[in-house]
Amino acid sequence: MDLNKELVDRLVIANHILYDQGVVDGLGHISVRNDLDPHSFLLSCNRAPALVSDKDIVCYDLDGNSISVNPERPYLERFIHSEIYRSRPDVIAVVHHHSASVIPFGITNIALKPVYHMAGFLGKGSAFFEIRDSDPESDMLIRDVYLGEALAKSLGKNNCVLMRGHGATVVGNSIEQVVYRAIYAEMNAKLQMQAMNMGEVTYLNNIEADKASAANDGQILRSWNLWKKKVES
Numbered sequence: 001m002d003l004n005k006e007l008v009d010r011l012v013i014a015n016h017i018l019y020d021q022g023v024v025d026g027l028g029h030i031s032v033r034n035d036l037d038p039h040s041f042l043l044s045c046n047r048a049p050a051l052v053s054d055k056d057i058v059c060y061d062l063d064g065n066s067i068s069v070n071p072e073r074p075y076l077e078r079f080i081h082s083e084i085y086r087s088r089p090d091v092i093a094v095v096h097h098h099s100a101s102v103i104p105f106g107i108t109n110i111a112l113k114p115v116y117h118m119a120g121f122l123g124k125g126s127a128f129f130e131i132r133d134s135d136p137e138s139d140m141l142i143r144d145v146y147l148g149e150a151l152a153k154s155l156g157k158n159n160c161v162l163m164r165g166h167g168a169t170v171v172g173n174s175i176e177q178v179v180y181r182a183i184y185a186e187m188n189a190k191l192q193m194q195a196m197n198m199g200e201v202t203y204l205n206n207i208e209a210d211k212a213s214a215a216n217d218g219q220i221l222r223s224w225n226l227w228k229k230k231v232e233s
Helices: 005-020 078-087 103-108 117-122 145-155 175-198 206-217 220-232
Strands: 029-033 040-044 057-061 093-097 127-129 160-163 167-172
Touching: 005 029, 005 040, 005 057, 005 093, 005 175, 005 220, 029 078, 029 175, 040 078, 057 078, 078 093, 078 145, 078 167, 093 175, 103 160, 103 167, 103 175, 117 175, 117 206, 127 145, 145 160, 145 167, 167 175, 175 220
Parallel strands: 127 160
Antiparallel strands: 029 040, 029 093, 040 057, 093 167, 160 167
16 A cells, blocks of 8 residues: 555654653554545554664554555554554544653643643543543553443543553644644652642633633644654654
């Protein structure tokens, strides 16, 4: 299958930015819906994000099956992406990560809520996925369609879902937006934890969060271009 080279290049850069910004390390992944066929998506083969190149990008259908020629070993958790794309036609890009500052919220069932304008996309707060509800004896990984579907259901219409004992998944309407959201979800987690240790926290209300999110969406390329320049230098 022919792929949009410009889209592939942006996906490669996104992998490198997420590593450079400390959202992912050797693990974690980002995908984008195929702009030439919305019933498929692009995702690297099983590769550390910082090492991803254009030759590593594979096209998958919404069952998580490769439709590229001679693909290398896939990510086990590609079903996170496939099932979210299946259930959310509005989603164009997905990031899954194990960001250290986010983990404590998932294991305490405390939602990430926007403490400042940069995280307005969190809205009323993150969703929560408890894998035990779907598989009481799992290895915590989303390794099949069934668990991917359960995760997508927990995400609902939210932009972020915390995964107990695992990490988080963030969605967006572009590669640039989802990278921004993954980075600022991590930053919000740090600030929220600090604030909770200091006393009662005043979060953004729904109106503030919606307006801040809309305003920030108009500025995402400003940050993207900075992050891109850093990883390309």
